[in-house]
Amino acid sequence: MADLDGRAIVVTGAARGIGAALARGLAAAGASVALADRDLDGARAVADEIGGRAIALSVEVTERATVRAMIATTVAAFGRLDVVFNNAGIVETRDFLEISESDWRRMLDVNALGCLIGMQEAARRMIDQGGGGKIVNTASIAGRQGSPALAHYSASKFAVVSLTQSGARALATHGITVNAICPGVVETGMWDIIDRGYQEQGLTEEPGEAFRTLAARAVLGRPSQPADLVGIATFLASPGSDFMTGQSLVVDGGIVMQ
Template identity: 40%
Template sequence: MSKVAVVTGSGGGLGKGIAERLAKDGFKVVVNDINAEAVNSTVEEIKGRGLDVIGVQGDVSKKEHQFLLVQRAVEAFDRLDVFVNNAGIDVVTPFLDVDEEQLNKAFSINVNGVVFGTQAAAEQFRKQKTKGKVINACSIAGHESYEMLSTYSATKHAVKSFTHSSAKELAPYDIRVNAYCPGVAGTAMWDRIDEEMVKYYDHMKPGDAFREFSGDILLGRPQEPEDVANLVSFLASDDSDYITGQAIVTDGGLVFR
């Protein structure tokens, strides 16, 4: 029987890479994003390879959307096996300029979304009485706290904490909860980080922030979506059944934990 995986924030970037890899691994995949156009585009790409996929537009910060997402997955494929809480946003601001709107938006998506997604998935796993896996998007910013990224770092520290605590509470139900912690990738998110850094540091030119961060990577190159997808593929597989409550760094050698 084919397993079923939901990947939030998979209309593009790392999430799209994860959805594509899980589909290639044999999962029936549910692509989810707040951007309906991105959902449709990714679904068509994956379908074009003859793989089993549907798309569901939704806002992860809304609890009812997360539970509806799981419902749609089960309606389409009869079950759920893996839920990837990938959706997230970046916030690049000096600490003294952090405001209420930024905090509320970042935490509602990056943290609330993970909580609601985990709750929705866990409810379905318990209903099925089957093993289940929740895989959360953390970050190297969940292990370090970076200047100009104080809000983003705080949200990812919260994701790491929820990963630990939910793993402890859900283990009796045969549910594993882990997180993947990417580093510096050439995605739209890093384009935005680079753009914002230039505004606040006079000595920086476009591309400098990305080069500065990626220049310290031991393996000598920025991250590709496939690098993250490889780890998620493992965490979604039976080979990782004895792993839970971990926030695993995949950054080419940048942060050591």
């Protein structure tokens, strides 16, 4: 599937997990990929493994100046910017009644404001270079349905779905499309955090139980791996998706259906 030849793509949160898999898959499809993360060493390790034109960049998605620098460095390296994947995110479990103002702010800051800044800075560059381009945000099935132990995370992902729709409407006149991917229960380091949180709240008893139980809801009968998101990501970065905008597509093995 090499239909991304010559495309210049940024992926945030690319040091590990879903972002690393997207970067590998997009590069394999022919794209030049900038892997951005606050974990620069991790991003470097994945970029080195990809080889070719892959580069690693440091970014803190809540700090606009670093996002601007990420875009500028990508353009300096690849000559232009075609697609940005706003994928970086954090998770945290909390009993619903215990979510504090600082929990809420930290979560919404990274997952929602970080996404907005990424969209704005990507769009500014795309407009400056004459319009056209694609923005792809990582939302979640938690952005489609509320969750008792992840309410603030879920709210942040509903915000990503909403920003995807608003951005699609706002940026269409510049030829920029905005879509989102909603993964399900994907086996990454994020689940170590969720699993621990579930045990601390007494919702599960054993390590790995939260992941196993929730992943088992997928009707396709196996837990999701980061590579399961590569097909949709490649499509959303390719000309095949040019007439699609404002959509948040669930790729979860059939947990959520709507």
